[in-house]
Amino acid sequence: MTDLVGAGARGAAMDRFSLASLLRARETGVFIALAVLCIFLSLATDSFLTSLNLLNIGRQVSLLGIMAVGMTFVLISGEVDLSVGSTYALSGLATGMLIVAGWALLPALALGLFTGAAIGFVNGVLSTYGRLPSLIATLGMLSIVRGVALILTGGQPVTVNLRNGADAGVLQAFSFMGQGYLFGIVPMQLVFFAVIAAIAWVVLSYTSFGFRTFAVGGSAKAARVSGISVNWVKIWAFVVMGLLAAFAGILSLAFLPSGQAGRTGLGLELDVIAATIVGGASLAGGEGTILGTILGVLIIGVMRNGLVLMGVSPFVQELMIGLVIIIAVGIDKWSMRRSG
Amino acid sequence: MTKRFPGVLALDRISAAFRPGEVHAVVGENGAGKSTLMNILAGDLQPDGGEIRIDGAAAVIASPLVSRACGISVVYQELSLCPTLTIAENIMMSDVAARPALSLVPREDMRQQVRKALARLGMGGLDPDMTVGRLSVAEMQLVEIARAIRQEARLLILDEPNSALSKQESEKLFDIVRQLRGEGVGVVYVSHHLSEVLDLADRITVMRDGRTIETIDNEGVSEGRLIHAMVGRDLGTTTPWALQVEAHSDDTDTVLAVEGLVAPGLDGLDFSVRAGEIVGIGGLPDSGKDGLGEALFGLCERRGRVVINGVELRQANPLAAIRCGMTFVPADRRGAGGLLTMSVAENVVSASLPRFSLAGFLRRGAVRHAARAQVARLDARISHLGQRLATLSGGNQQKIILGRSLVTNPRVLILHEPTRGVDVGAKAEIYSILRGIAGEGVAVVMISSEVPELILNAERVLVLRGGRLSGELTGSGINEEAILEMAMAS
Numbered sequence: 008m009t010d011l012v013g014a015g016a017r018g019a020a021m022d023r024f025s026l027a028s029l030l031r032a033r034e035t036g037v038f039i040a041l042a043v044l045c046i047f048l049s050l051a052t053d054s055f056l057t058s059l060n061l062l063n064i065g066r067q068v069s070l071l072g073i074m075a076v077g078m079t080f081v082l083i084s085g086e087v088d089l090s091v092g093s094t095y096a097l098s099g100l101a102t103g104m105l106i107v108a109g110w111a112l113l114p115a116l117a118l119g120l121f122t123g124a125a126i127g128f129v130n131g132v133l134s135t136y137g138r139l140p141s142l143i144a145t146l147g148m149l150s151i152v153r154g155v156a157l158i159l160t161g162g163q164p165v166t167v168n169l170r171n172g173a174d175a176g177v178l179q180a181f182s183f184m185g186q187g188y189l190f191g192i193v194p195m196q197l198v199f200f201a202v203i204a205a206i207a208w209v210v211l212s213y214t215s216f217g218f219r220t221f222a223v224g225g226s227a228k229a230a231r232v233s234g235i236s237v238n239w240v241k242i243w244a245f246v247v248m249g250l251l252a253a254f255a256g257i258l259s260l261a262f263l264p265s266g267q268a269g270r271t272g273l274g275l276e277l278d279v280i281a282a283t284i285v286g287g288a289s290l291a292g293g294e295g296t297i298l299g300t301i302l303g304v305l306i307i308g309v310m311r312n313g314l315v316l317m318g319v320s321p322f323v324q325e326l327m328i329g330l331v332i333i334i335a336v337g338i339d340k341w342s343m344r345r346s347g
Numbered sequence: 348m349t350k351r352f353p354g355v356l357a358l359d360r361i362s363a364a365f366r367p368g369e370v371h372a373v374v375g376e377n378g379a380g381k382s383t384l385m386n387i388l389a390g391d392l393q394p395d396g397g398e399i400r401i402d403g404a405a406a407v408i409a410s411p412l413v414s415r416a417c418g419i420s421v422v423y424q425e426l427s428l429c430p431t432l433t434i435a436e437n438i439m440m441s442d443v444a445a446r447p448a449l450s451l452v453p454r455e456d457m458r459q460q461v462r463k464a465l466a467r468l469g470m471g472g473l474d475p476d477m478t479v480g481r482l483s484v485a486e487m488q489l490v491e492i493a494r495a496i497r498q499e500a501r502l503l504i505l506d507e508p509n510s511a512l513s514k515q516e517s518e519k520l521f522d523i524v525r526q527l528r529g530e531g532v533g534v535v536y537v538s539h540h541l542s543e544v545l546d547l548a549d550r551i552t553v554m555r556d557g558r559t560i561e562t563i564d565n566e567g568v569s570e571g572r573l574i575h576a577m578v579g580r581d582l583g584t585t586t587p588w589a590l591q592v593e594a595h596s597d598d599t600d601t602v603l604a605v606e607g608l609v610a611p612g613l614d615g616l617d618f619s620v621r622a623g624e625i626v627g628i629g630g631l632p633d634s635g636k637d638g639l640g641e642a643l644f645g646l647c648e649r650r651g652r653v654v655i656n657g658v659e660l661r662q663a664n665p666l667a668a669i670r671c672g673m674t675f676v677p678a679d680r681r682g683a684g685g686l687l688t689m690s691v692a693e694n695v696v697s698a699s700l701p702r703f704s705l706a707g708f709l710r711r712g713a714v715r716h717a718a719r720a721q722v723a724r725l726d727a728r729i730s731h732l733g734q735r736l737a738t739l740s741g742g743n744q745q746k747i748i749l750g751r752s753l754v755t756n757p758r759v760l761i762l763h764e765p766t767r768g769v770d771v772g773a774k775a776e777i778y779s780i781l782r783g784i785a786g787e788g789v790a791v792v793m794i795s796s797e798v799p800e801l802i803l804n805a806e807r808v809l810v811l812r813g814g815r816l817s818g819e820l821t822g823s824g825i826n827e828e829a830i831l832e833m834a835m836a837s
Contacts, residue, residue, distance in 0.1 A: 213708050213709060213711075214704075214707045214708050214709060215700045215701075215703075215704040215707055215708070215709055216707060218693065218697070218700060218709060219700070221686075221688070221689060221693075222686050222689065222693075222697055224688075225686045225687065225688035225689055226682065226683070226685075226686050226687060226688070228677075228679070228682050228683035229682070229683055229684055229685055229686050229687075229697075230686070230697070231646060231665055231683075232644070232646070232665060232675055232677055232683055232684070232698070233665075233686075233697040233698040233700075233751065234665045234666035234668070234669040234670075234698055235666075235697070235700070236666065293688040293689075294688065
């Protein structure tokens with residue numbers, strides 16, 4: 008295949024399979040950074056390069072990764088969603104409360120996911136037909152959704168256990184989602200992340216909806232001239248984001264298994280956006296890949312893990328993460344190799 | 348005051364002299380070089396040769412600041428006011444900007460000066476503290492002029508100053524221009540409206556193809572005389588399309604029928620286009636022609652009937668228009684035209700996604716096949732189908748966007764400025780492609796500001812003025828003078 012249809016927008020590597028274009032691909036820079044980081048940590052610590060630790064990293068980044076996949080859709084469509092941390096909290100807590108109230112697993116999950124999708128839908132409608140910039144619309148929703156979570160729980164922690172009234176069978180299945188291991192070794196959270204990322208990759212690269220998302224973010228005007236319904240593509244991107252934020256929130260509660268409306272997922276939206284941007288998505292829209300997002304998430308995950316292993320203080324960790332964001336995105340902008 | 352610039356690129360050895368205390372009109376078609384000349388005087392562009400003399404001394408206008416220091420002030424067609432600041436802040440902006448960063452802004456002093464400047468224009472009623480965004484376009488224009496004359500302009504350049512003004516507002520503007528002339532200010536007045544030019548100007552310079560054709564005193568000059576000087580271009584040896592095709596018989600199917608179209612800039616327009624016909628739409632920038640494509644295609648709200656093959660497009664919706672067989676190539680190629688961040692292949696199929704999808708998945712083989720076919724048919728020069736549209740030249744971008752329209756299997760093709768920013772070679776290729784498309788029975792509507800383009804390609808030219816049809820020309824009756832006359836008639 009010498010002339011793949013794959014767009015420039017989806018990474019120059021897809022233009023042609025040649026070494027030169029592979030080196031030019033946006034993901035390559037992030038990948039090299041990740042590789043360098045891993046090699047350094049392998050040499051600097053004994054415990055980094057063990058299958059146990061690597062799987063542990065995989066589990067730690069999974070929830071962030073699932074949300075970053077959703078954020079990739081939203082950013083490519085040219086919007087941004089700040090409400091994901093609140094959605095994460097509300098959906099997880101709502102599902103937890105239903106299970107504690109004795110609901111079966113599937114209805115509880117469905118309602119939790121529906122909550123997320125509905126929040127995404129509202130975000131989408133406000134940002135399109137409502138003519139609000141998504142930054143403002145979702146900033147408002149960040150507070151509103153957090154407020155709903157606080158009202159719903161009365162500010163009290165929600166803990167999913169037998170003592171609070173959960174059905175034993177339901178609790179076991181629920182806990183498995185968050186704490187279990189596939190084949191006794193691969194964390195379930197990582198399995199979910201992998202499956203979701205794979206589906207998202209197919210949707211973005213091979214489907215008409217993925218195409219429309221890139222088109223709308225690349226140039227909304229041109230997309231309109233092509234007869235693409237700009238507003239609905241964006242609304243769907245927000246719905247995908249809402250669903251994935253909700254799912255991550257549910258998995259989080261299944262893992263812990265306790266949450267509190269005032270604390271769960273606070274500030275998470277910034278981590279999600281940061282990981283997606285480090286992975287090459289652009290706030291201006293029209294650019295981003297699932298592979299890049301995965302790499303971005305891994306960089307942040309590996310960084311945190313490595314700093315802990317090296318015994319760096321948590322305060323310094325925060326500082327380092329910030330530097331990574333600026334340097335990773337900066338290298339891409341400063342190198343000036345992209346045409347625009 | 349004399350200025351000469353022999354040998355500028357877009358200007359070919361032009362010379363003109365602007366005197367104090369005169370209103371000097373500059374007229375010419377689009378692309379005649381008027382804007383380039385104004386930009387040079389404003390210091391935005393540098394001439395490649397020749398010299399500018401101010402008060403007899405050679406001057407180099409290296410930047411807009413120098414231009415202003417020389418006493419030249421330009422009021423552009425697009426306003427350059429900051430809508431969130433007040434009138435006083437806008438007018439005094441350059442003074443405030445020149446002060447040290449932490450110095451206090453002398454508000455009361457500013458207001459005084461601004462009141463004086465406004466009063467000089469008979470605008471004393473305006474509150475200097477009002478936000479500019481709340482003013483009417485006419486008032487903004489006057490604020491711009493106030494800013495210009497407060498800077499002690501000796502040469503005031505007005506570029507199409509009244510294209511957005513009503514008749515009364517224009518009259519008021521003319522009074523101010525005459526008043527400034529009386530005060531010894533030289534006024535350069537660029538306009539398409541010949542009646543106004545004849546009414547206002549002391550002398551008139553006609554430009555064509557980057558040259559100054561003549562400068563005449565405005566005494567007993569007629570509109571016809573000016574139009575004749577503006578036209579008379581060498582059209583080359585190409586035979587206009589209208590003379591090559593046999594006239595369409597009236598029983599050929601009408602594909603597109605438009606009745607009472609009302610939309611931004613359009614005020615009740617009727618016309619129809621038959622299969623296989625290329626209809627040109629001409630007119631001045633404020634004639635409404637620039638909104639026609641968007642209105643027909645459903646990109647803006649509209650009233651009136653748009654009928655394709657007997658089916659009325661009730662909703663203003665691009666998707667519905669495409670389904671009915673209409674397709675649109677917008678003027679703004681880099682904005683609304685192509686998906687610059689996406690590949691050639693993706694651009695070609697972007698308006699026909701349903702046809703290239705199976706259960707939501709893009710059929711990549713079919714996409715490649717269609718894209719390759721269009722690239723070959725349009726002879727677009729690309730390195731491979733995955734190339735980003737942004738990396739192509741203007742002409743090739745336009746071909747790909749045309750390809751996108753053709754893939755939809757259109758019955759009506761609407762083009763707005765189809766060759767803007769396209770080099771001469773690609774222009775000729777695009778024209779021949781369009782004739783081929785019309786030959787296949789597609790109704791082609793070509794909206795263009797370039798009169799030669801209309802003459803060369805259209806079998807019928809509709810000229811718009813004031814949002815309505817001003818006149819219609821067919822076959823050998825299509826010529827530059829007739830088109831300009833219809834466009835400018837008052």
